[in-house]
Amino acid sequence: MTYExxxxxLRNYYRRNNxxxxxxxxxxxxxxxSKSTAFxxxxxxxxAGFLKRKGHKIIPGKNFLGMPYFQSVKAGFPGPAEEEANDRMSLDQYLIEKPNSTMLIKVKGDSMINVGINDGDIVIVERTANANPGQIIVVNLEGEFTVKTLRKTGRKFFLDAxxxxxxxxxxxxxxxxxxxGVVKGVVRKY
Amino acid sequence: MTYExxxxxLRNYYRRNNxxxxxxxxxxxxxxxSKSTAFxxxxxxxxAGFLKRKGHKIIPGKNFLGMPYFQSVKAGFPGPAEEEANDRMSLDQYLIEKPNSTMLIKVKGDSMINVGINDGDIVIVERTANANPGQIIVVNLEGEFTVKTLRKTGRKFFLDAxxxxxxxxxxxxxxxxxxxGVVKGVVRKY
DNA sequence: TATTAATTAGAACAAATGTTCTATATAATT
DNA sequence: AATTATATAGAACATTTGTTCTAATTAATA
Known part of the structure; x- marks a missing residue:
């Protein structure tokens, strides 16, 4: 059985069992x-860096989790080999910087469509006490989560669609x- | 030390060590x-369902991973207690259905801005042999990954921005x- | 206050698990 | 073909780790 x-x-096992x-x-x-062979x-x-040891246990290493990630566009024509990304990225880790104060909210309606937030998208919200003008925020208006841009004109604040x-x-x-809180990201599934 | x-x-430990x-x-x-107390x-x-046993080991359970997820808008005015979501969701699991054939590509340019795919967004791409008209796809045009909508007019196919x-x-x-492949999702980070 | 329940500690145990060692088979190289 | 390197097997070992048991402490309830 080959390396890959x-x-x-192992990745499939990990996805099933975490x-x-x-x-x-x-x-x-x-x-x-023999299990020594597995060892x-x-x-x-x-x-190779896919796994690492922690005491007597084995835990995921640098390039074990996440998905192949192609960040930069290649110069020249790539052969099939060049299509192998060496970088991997987990969307959770990429999008969520403060997991202990983050929540996900499904967006209803198309009031933010001009900034690319569509009906049915999910916004990543970081709970904060304050927000600054220009930020996309979530407010609780009469029991409903509402996504808007916070703007300031003169000394008055507005919630702009x-x-x-x-x-x-x-x-x-x-x-x-x-x-x-403040919207730190958006995800959409087709 | 309290329950929560x-x-x-544990969640923080798990995020650090997987x-x-x-x-x-x-x-x-x-x-x-005493470790028996921890036991x-x-x-x-x-x-409570946050963890579960698998043989002699403990693995994450239903509501251990992911983030609090608010799917539906509440009726009536919620108190702070009602803001506690009982559902959790991992973005990786939500967005990636076929992890073994999925890749992530960072989008360059604003050619797809009218469907809410902006410059700098990351698309979730599922590698496939074929695509259908109407689907957003990624093609390799002269060595560059390009995101377009596949359309069919008469019997001719087009790549539409x-x-x-x-x-x-x-x-x-x-x-x-x-x-x-076919674009199955988009993520954006602010 | 008296009594019961729940929490914590500490020691001891058993089983699972990681790890090493030696030997054999297979593949690669000279 | 001979030799070296690599991969696999199997047994044995040491330790860790999960788990149980008993006892003491603390909290809750009558």
């Missing part, structure tokens, strides 16, 4: 007859505690 | 003097193997 094949089996197998489970997974196979994956069909709402009357 | 406090420490601590590490983490504490988290300033490209001359 073992790696893929944990790596024991050497005995690896023996079965890789179809070896030596894992050593190579550790050397990013869609000319929607009105601009002055923030008077809404207590400051209606702020839920 | 322990859970948060693995759960041993009972002895938990004893330290929870500031107990009993974990039993409660297992009963979603921005009136860009031309529609007939697919003649591009071999079918230039297809990289």
């Amino acid at each position: 094949n073992q790696l893929q089996k 944990d790596l197998p024991t050497y005995d489970e690896m023996r079965e997974l890789f179809q070896y007859k 030596y196979a894992i050593n190579k994956l550790i050397t 990013e869609n000319p069909e929607y009105p601009s709402l002055p923030l008077d009357g809404y207590a400051s505690h209606s702020l839920v | 406090n322990q859970l948060q420490k 693995d759960l601590p041993t009972y002895d590490e938990m004893r330290e983490l929870f500031q107990y003097k 009993y504490a974990i039993n409660k988290l297992i009963t 979603e921005n009136p300033e860009y031309p529609s490209l007939p697919l003649d001359g591009y071999a079918s193997h230039s297809l990289v």
Whole structure:
């Protein structure tokens, strides 16, 4: 069984269990007859940087989790080999910087369509006490989460939709505690 | 140390190590003097569904990973207690259905701005052999990944930008193997 | 206050697990 | 073909780790 094949089996196992197998489970997974063989196979994956040791345990290493990530456009015509990304990225890690104060909210309506936030998208919201003009924020207006851009004209604050069909709402009357948080990201699934 | 406090420490540990601590590490983490105390504490988290057993090991359970997720808008005015989501969601799991054939590509340019794909966004691409008209796809045009909508007019295929300033490209001359895959999602970070 | 329940500690145990060692088979190289 | 290197097997070992048991402490309830 090849190198990449073992790696893929480990990744699939990890996705199912959110944990790596024991050497005995690896023996079965890789179809070896001895778990020491699995031990030596894992050593190579550790050397290659896909896994690492933590005490007596094996945990994911640098290039184990996430998906192949192509950041920059290539110059020249790439052969199929060049299409192999060496970088991997997890969307959770990329998008969520403060996991202990982050929440996800599904967006309803097309009031933010001009900044690329569509109906059904999910926004990544970081709970904060304050927000600055220009930021896209989530406010709790009469029990509903609402996504708007915070703007300041003169000394008045407004909640602006990013869609000319929607009105601009002055923030008077809404207590400051209606702020839920600041939008740090958006995701959409087709 | 409270329930939620322990859970948060475990989540933070898991984010750092992509693995759960041993009972002895938990004893330290929870500031107990005996690891059997940690054992009993974990039993409660297992009963509550945050963790589960797999053989002799403990692995994340249903509501351990991911972020609080607010799917539906609430009716009526919610108190602060109602803002606690019981559902959690991982963005990786939500967006990536076929991890073994998925790649991430950073988008350059604003040619797809009318469907909410902006410059700097990252698209989730599922590698496929074929694509259907109407789908947003990634093609390899002379060594560059390009995001376009596949359209069919009569019996001719076109690569359409979603921005009136860009031309529609007939697919003649591009071999079918230039297809990289179908766009299954988009993410953006502010 | 008295009594019960729940939490924590500490020691001890058993089983699973990681790891090493030796030997054999397979593949690669000279 | 001979030799070296690599991969696999199997047994044995040491330790870690999960788990249980008993006892003491603290909190909750009657």
